[in-house]
Amino acid sequence: MALIPYGRQTISEEDLQAVATVLKSDFLTQGPEVPKFERVIADYCGAAHGVAVNSATSALHIACLALGLGEGDVAWTVPNTFVASANCAIYCGASVDFVDIDPLTLNMSPKSLEEKLKAAKAEGRLPKIVIPVHFAGMPCDMARIGTLAQEYGFRVIEDASHAIGASYGNRKVGSCQHSDITVFSFHPVKIITTAEGGLATTQSEELAKRMQDLRSHGITRDAARMTKADEGPWYYEQLDIGFNYRMTEIQAALGTSQAARLDEWVARRHRIANAYDRKLVHLPLILPVRENGSLSALHLYVVQVDEMKTKLTRRQVFDAMRNAGIGVNVHYIPVHTQPYYQENGMTGVSFPASEAYYDRCISLPMFASLSDDDQDYVVAVLEDIFAGGKDARV
Structure with a gap:
């Protein structure tokens, strides 16, 4: 018999038509489909903003940068995750440490987190960011982690690469009720797919704008943010070092179609x-x-x-x-x-x-x-x- 994989994408005729429509349109990149997909996911999650990128790894990277992670800082995540959950901090010049999992939920143990925070505070080495991972799609105890964030002063990025469609209480994962930013993955084995792709949700307009800049070379065309007068329709300014992390129109159209199911x-x-x-x-x-x-x-x-x-x-x-x-x-x-x-x-x-x-x-x-x-x-x-x-x- 044919191999039964552990995970795989499901592609419908509607998905194929959505992609074909984009291929026949004027835009393959930087058109109307990416903002549409961002709005669909943000609305679904109950978040104010969504920022789509070419992978969840890219989303984790710019989320860390948007929260100011850099040299001399420390980020904590769990050992039971894909390496991207930790590597994103290394990309920023920060260091990484880990918090063990709860053997029952397989997610970050709030008890272990609290014990490690107490010790880190005594040593003067508290994390700047904590990245809990919703392993296998099961939400972490975000209420407890959010309370500890307020007490110890760290920022929170939810790595929800496994968890689009999940919820805790009456809130969808991605609402950022107890975090600054939530990151999703749309790899083919995930719940819905954009072939490759990721998206960050946030309630903060400031963080959303920062991530939007970082995904596209640090460039803006917003006249209100430029350092000198607009020279013409072609004019843009690079305000920071950014990256080419943009999602394509093809990917976004596929994601919007998939999100309906x-x-x-x-x-x-x-x-x-x-x-x-x-x-x-x-x-x-x-x-x-x-x-x-x-x-x-x-x-x-x-x-x-x-x-x-x-x-x-x-x-x-x-x-x-x-x-x-x-x-x-x-x-x-x-x-x-x-x-x-x-x-x-x-x-x-x-x-x-x-x-x-x-x-x-x-x-x-x-x-x-x-x-x-x-x-x-x-x-x-x-x-x-x-x-x-x-x-x-x-």
């Missing part, structure tokens, strides 16, 4: 997760938790091999699944264990919850178009592996 796809992911919950509960696996009061976007469905209940290792289960045509994956290798970070201050540093989780985790197929038959096959293969029928015997 966002809630439908999140609901479908929950039906798939509910089926996994029912069908896997008897196996020696630790199943993911979905907290009351929050709605996960369910970008990933991650199980952990329970070493207390089986002699099989994660690697044995992983290899057997791949051999059976199921494209499982691992999210994530703890960032602090990467060679770059080991060579830059993380040698001998341990984050036990993140490391223990990594040793056990496997991401199962989770995407809106996953068929019931394919999901049943995934479950059947797992049952066979733990029963000793596949090539995962110890």
